[in-house]
Amino acid sequence: MNNNVETREFQTEITQLLDIVINSLYTEREIFLRELISNAADATEKLRYCRLTENEISESEQPLEISIETDEEKHTLTITDNGIGMTKEELIENLGTIAHSGSKEFIRQLTEVRKAGSGSNTDLSLIGQFGVGFYSAFMVAEKVTLYTRSFRPDSESWIWSSNGAGSYLIEPGDQSNYGTRIVLQLKENAYNFSKADEINRIIKQYSSFVPYPVKVNGEKVNTVEAIWTKNASEISEQEYTEFYKYIDNAFDEPFYRMHFSSDAPLSIKALLFVPGENYERFGFSKMERGVNLFCKKVLIQEKSEAIVPEWMRFVRGVIDSDDLPLNISRETLQDNALVAKLNKVVTGRFLKYLEEQAKDDPAKYNQFWEKFSRFIKEGAASDYAHKDALVRLLRFESNMTAEGELISLEGYVGRMREEQKAIYYVSGSNRKVIESGPYLEIFKDKGIEVLYTYEPIDDYILSGLPEFKEKKIVAAEQDSQDLPDLDAEQPSNAESDIPEDEVKALLDWFKETLGDRVTEVRASKRLVDSPAVVLSSYGTHSMQKMMQIMNKDMEGIPAGILEINSQHPVIQGINELRKSGDTFAAAAAEQILENSQIAAGLIVDPRSMVSRLYNILERAVVKK
Numbered sequence: 001m002n003n004n005v006e007t008r009e010f011q012t013e014i015t016q017l018l019d020i021v022i023n024s025l026y027t028e029r030e031i032f033l034r035e036l037i038s039n040a041a042d043a044t045e046k047l048r049y050c051r052l053t054e055n056e057i058s059e060s061e062q063p064l065e066i067s068i069e070t071d072e073e074k075h076t077l078t079i080t081d082n083g084i085g086m087t088k089e090e091l092i093e094n095l096g097t098i099a100h101s102g103s104k105e106f107i108r109q110l111t112e113v114r115k116a117g118s119g120s121n122t123d124l125s126l127i128g129q130f131g132v133g134f135y136s137a138f139m140v141a142e143k144v145t146l147y148t149r150s151f152r153p154d155s156e157s158w159i160w161s162s163n164g165a166g167s168y169l170i171e172p173g174d175q176s177n178y179g180t181r182i183v184l185q186l187k188e189n190a191y192n193f194s195k196a197d198e199i200n201r202i203i204k205q206y207s208s209f210v211p212y213p214v215k216v217n218g219e220k221v222n223t224v225e226a227i228w229t230k231n232a233s234e235i236s237e238q239e240y241t242e243f244y245k246y247i248d249n250a251f252d253e254p255f256y257r258m259h260f261s262s263d264a265p266l267s268i269k270a271l272l273f274v275p276g277e278n279y280e281r282f283g284f285s286k287m288e289r290g291v292n293l294f295c296k297k298v299l300i301q302e303k304s305e306a307i308v309p310e311w312m313r314f315v316r317g318v319i320d321s322d323d324l325p326l327n328i329s330r331e332t333l334q335d336n337a338l339v340a341k342l343n344k345v346v347t348g349r350f351l352k353y354l355e356e357q358a359k360d361d362p363a364k365y366n367q368f369w370e371k372f373s374r375f376i377k378e379g380a381a382s383d384y385a386h387k388d389a390l391v392r393l394l395r396f397e398s399n400m401t402a403e404g405e406l407i408s409l410e411g412y413v414g415r416m417r418e419e420q421k422a423i424y425y426v427s428g429s430n431r432k433v434i435e436s437g438p439y440l441e442i443f444k445d446k447g448i449e450v451l452y453t454y455e456p457i458d459d460y461i462l463s464g465l466p467e468f469k470e471k472k473i474v475a476a477e478q479d480s481q482d483l484p485d486l487d488a489e490q491p492s493n494a495e496s497d498i499p500e501d502e503v504k505a506l507l508d509w510f511k512e513t514l515g516d517r518v519t520e521v522r523a524s525k526r527l528v529d530s531p532a533v534v535l536s537s538y539g540t541h542s543m544q545k546m547m548q549i550m551n552k553d554m555e556g557i558p559a560g561i562l563e564i565n566s567q568h569p570v571i572q573g574i575n576e577l578r579k580s581g582d583t584f585a586a587a588a589a590e591q592i593l594e595n596s597q598i599a600a601g602l603i604v605d606p607r608s609m610v611s612r613l614y615n616i617l618e619r620a621v622v623k624k
């Protein structure tokens with residue numbers, strides 16, 4: 001043996017770690033390549049930095065790139081970088097000892113899990129997080145040989161090698177270039193990592209945005225640049241679009257694009273796209289999240305669930321933060337306080353961006369709303385941290401907008417009538433249903449704007465919002481003191497009006513006839529054209545309907561208040577029948593209630609109604 005060869009023991013913790021790594025059947029062992037490329041990129045980045053800040057750099061400049069060679073015959077994989085390289089002291093320190101107490105703790109825990117007998121299939125995905133990523137090479141290699149020379153002038157070249165069993169060798173090398181070359185002699189069960197196709201695939205998956213060219217057998221693999229780290233002014237529209245198409249495998253053009261960077265309080269570079277279309281609205285299954293999380297251009301997690309809230313799942317793009325520990329584990333991302341902070345900042349910025357878009361180009365924002373409103377609504381209903389901003393993004397039609405024209409809550413408040421007490425909304429499955437229903441009458445009559453809500457989620461959001469800009473938000477179908485001034489004189493048709501004492505008797509009779517199906521029957525001041533209306537004592541009817549659908553055992557419709565319009569000919573007719581003791585009056589009263597419930601969008605039991613309607617029809621068409 002060469003006299004210059006020095007055998008050195010690994011620190012105990014590393015021996016323990018290697019024992020686990022070598023025997024691991026860890027299914028995602030291909031991550032070793034990410035770890036080694038990321039180390040190579042770090043070393044290259046450090047060199048680039050030194051070149052920028054120091055004069056003391058030796059020799060001709062080698063290209064800043066990472067080369068990978070595969071050799072299927074020899075079953076080797078070689079990764080070469082032209083980075084800072086290592087001196088002998090650095091080799092011993094970096095690849096033989098662990099200084100960080102966190103890394104030691106990680107290894108201690110791994111060892112304990114192993115002792116506890118949870119098998120050899122230990123989850124090693126945390127390995128990178130604890131600054132011991134290099135050792136993941138031993139998951140696939142029976143021997144690792146590292147040739148290195150520091151970029152510092154007059155440095156010597158060294159060879160480090162090990163089979164991972166307790167010790168490593170250090171000997172002088174003869175490398176003239178600075179940088180590091182790592183040769184993996186692959187284990188038999190890892191020969192696939194000497195195939196160029198396999199390596200290309202892994203690089204595309206984990207490292208395609210590494211900022212330096214990564215070449216496999218001389219061919220550049222990572223064709224896509226980390227364009228999010230550049231200034232917006234340096235990127236063409238076409239580059240942005242190509243990047244979007246690349247990350248989302250998309251064919252369409254992005255609808256919106258937000259590119260921002262900040263240094264404080266967190267270092268963030270984000271490039272987010274709203275896609276051209278939302279396929280969920282066509283019944284496709286729920287989208288996965290589409291934002292990839294990077295640290296210094298190295299992929300931490302694809303389609304990260306931690307970095308954006310669930311309602312933002314339609315957004316595609318990249319978030320890169322230098323503040324994240326490289327290779328932070330996927331398992332702990334969700335609980336990581338820093339990631340949570342990043343999530344909050346990015347979400348806030350995205351919402352601000354949308355608000356600006358809505359202001360600058362309302363027509364385009366309306367198109368966005370048509371496609372993506374579901375997500376904004378979902379957020380407004382569930383994301384309490386960003387509720388205010390989300391609510392500002394909501395849009396509605398109203399009785400004062402043309403079909404398809406939209407208004408925000410802010411716009412509504414801006415044109416409220418001076419004496420108006422509240423923001424009003426009325427629900428119904430579409431514009432026609434709402435406009436033919438009874439709830440709008442008073443508002444139409446008094447020239448007050450009412451927002452239309454077409455989905456239960458709209459009502460859920462608005463009923464959860466007591467106020468907007470200090471104005472109460474009131475459902476038109478609710479029994480509320482805040483409805484428009486109902487005490488004002490109602491138009492009266494004195495000749496046919498039912499006398500007041502008779503109205504009282506009629507109301508009592510209605511209540512008696514309808515029993516528990518109503519909580520109260522009263523004379524309405526809000527109706528103009530309809531004979532009656534039901535008011536809910538809580539929530540909107542569409543929410544009640546949703547409860548009816550979800551809760552199959554729910555018996556009937558929850559009792560509400562029935563208001564009748566004593567000036568309506570049908571009510572007056574019922575009053576006459578009642579007075580003459582005609583039992584048909586009861587059938588008519590029941591039908592009035594059920595018609596009102598149908599007008600409210602509630603689900604009425606059709607069986608009893610159909611036979612009653614035939615009775616009513618018979619009376620109408622059969623001459624006596």
Ligand SMILES: Nc1ncnc2c1ncn2[C@@H]1O[C@H](COP(=O)(O)OP(=O)(O)OP(=O)(O)O)[C@@H](O)[C@H]1O
Nearest residue numbers: 039040043085094128129131132133134135180326
């Ligand atoms: N290609 C390389 N060139 C120069 N130094 C390297 C190279 N690979 C590893 N090193 C040195 O070895 C050290 C240990 O590497 P390892 O991957 O185990 O942890 P790390 O890189 O510090 O942590 P992390 O994986 O979280 O980045 C590195 O910090 C670096 O100093």
